[in-house]
Amino acid sequence: MDAAIRQGKLHDITHFGIRAAIGVIFMVHGSQKFNPGFVGFLTSLGIPAEMQIPIALAEFVPGILLIIGVLTRISSALLSIVMLGAIFLVKQAASLTGERGFEIDLILLAGNLAIIAIGPGRISLSHALKKIPRFLQ
Numbered sequence: 001m002d003a004a005i006r007q008g009k010l011h012d013i014t015h016f017g018i019r020a021a022i023g024v025i026f027m028v029h030g031s032q033k034f035n036p037g038f039v040g041f042l043t044s045l046g047i048p049a050e051m052q053i054p055i056a057l058a059e060f061v062p063g064i065l066l067i068i069g070v071l072t073r074i075s076s077a078l079l080s081i082v083m084l085g086a087i088f089l090v091k092q093a094a095s096l097t098g099e100r101g102f103e104i105d106l107i108l109l110a111g112n113l114a115i116i117a118i119g120p121g122r123i124s125l126s127h128a129l130k131k132i133p134r135f136l137q
Helices: 002-032 038-044 049-068 072-090 103-118 125-129
Strands: none
Touching (some): 038 049
16 A cells, blocks of 8 residues: 555656646746747748747746646647647758757657646646646646
8 A cells, every 4th residue: 555655646746747847848938939039030930920929928828837737738738739830840840850850849749748648637736726627627
């Protein structure tokens, strides 16, 4: 019984750690996209400059939600779409490693897909409140 308790706690802590790490990465990257210099990068990709704020918010807000554990499945789904855009639009799926490599993007995509499948976990605001419907967790 003691091993099962420890294993459950380890699972909860690990799940929170993965969720928090992915959330911090997207929060930091999203906050950098508020910089006016990001507009030049967007226009070089053929994306209108008006998309700067929506793109920045699409990374920043879900990152925060992942950390606190609210709307994690929806946030991870949105971040998965962002990662698919990074892999296919920005990096053009040129190479897994090296210049324009998308290995980090692929890892973040996989992490988000795991969060979609598993949900927020027990170390989350969703679990603490217990009133949030499962599909919104």
